[in-house]
Amino acid sequence: MKQPIKEKAILAGLERKGQEDFSYSMEELANLADACDITVEAVVTQKAERVHPSLYLGTGKIEELARLLDMLEVDIVIFNDELSPSQVRNLEKRLDASVLDRTTLILNIFAERARSRESQLQVELARLQYVLPRLSGISSSSGRQRGGVGTKNRGSGETKLELSQRRIEDKITELGRELEVLVSQRETQRRRRQKTEIPIVSLVGYTNTGKSSLMNALLQKHNASTDKAVFAKDMLFATLQTSVRKLELPDRKSFLLTDTVGFVSKLPHHLVKAFRSTLEEVLDSDLLIHVVDSANPDAEQLIEVTNATLRELGAEEIPVIYAYNKSDLRTSPMESHELRQPAVLISARTGAGLEELEQAIRDSVFGHYEEVEVTVPYGEDHLISYLHEHAYVKSTRYEEDGTKLTVEASPVEIQKWSHLLVTPNS
Known part of the structure; x- marks a missing residue:
């Protein structure tokens, strides 16, 4: 069977003064491109005080980028920040290439990964909210539709652009209503869970740190049936909906374990807004297990991104345990001063450290028993x-x-x- 031909692209990023996470941000952009089956042929960066208002990068750098596109025979450029509608139009004109930004990549990945009806609606809502202000880039050749005159036939005299905008606005309203129903149903489920007085422990962390794998490892440890396992795969945003499983401990203690959406830096605000109702389930937690990829050299940076998102949600007061996952993939052991406390070193793959993690959960959640x-x-x-x-x-x-x-x-x-x-x- 033939492998599909991957599209090729050049990455472009602007490093602002004092931006410490720029290098990782560009690496992450490459990972996002890979998740969209796009091969990165080259990376172009520029240091500047501020973003160029019409072209994102300076004119000289844009000329360099145009020459590189021609030389490498590439027709896609992916920019590391969200671009304005006018920037996209100007860049496509100057570069004679397709222009994507970080937000577009993340929206595409979310659209592909969404499984539940709620997450599909949330992604589609975010996509339409992103597209709506960019419709003005449609060619002015749209022209006016033929049609009658007068208030009864107002729609028939609108431009194609106006019709497209109205259709998208109507669709946004429709999706919003359907989401409200689903969110209301989930709120009812949350209230039922709260009434049971069973503690809620939520797994949080950056995308692809192993949250779902950890949940499956804990379920397997307590002989939960295989149909309780959640989807887990080594890829960005494998989990886009909240999964809740009841974990029964040998001494009659039990708690609800929640697997949440993974975080990412520069998560598009449309997606944060769309997924807010899902993310807010974290606020019901009695304890957060912050899962960290200890084998990632940028682990500390990723912890900060997750903590910033938790602060934005208002979850900073909830007790937290740092579970440093993938300890089996490290070439050297972690020193105590490298760990945020309270910390447990674990491997969801081998099962190492799961006993210690469970004991930490017991001490936190059942300590008042x-x-x-x-x-x-x-x-x-x-x-x-x-x-x-x-x-x-x-x-x-x-x-x-x-x-x-x-x-x-x-x-x-x-x-x-x-x-x-x-x-x-x-």
């Missing part, structure tokens, strides 16, 4: 069954006045059967 003694009168066997189901029964003794149990449970749960306590809570 109390150990108490209760006495259940003989003949009240249904209460014993209830305790075994909703708490961790550590020991059982049979005495004259009933069955005495040593039980570990949350304060909320203990309050429900406080009348059974040997020494009631003060």
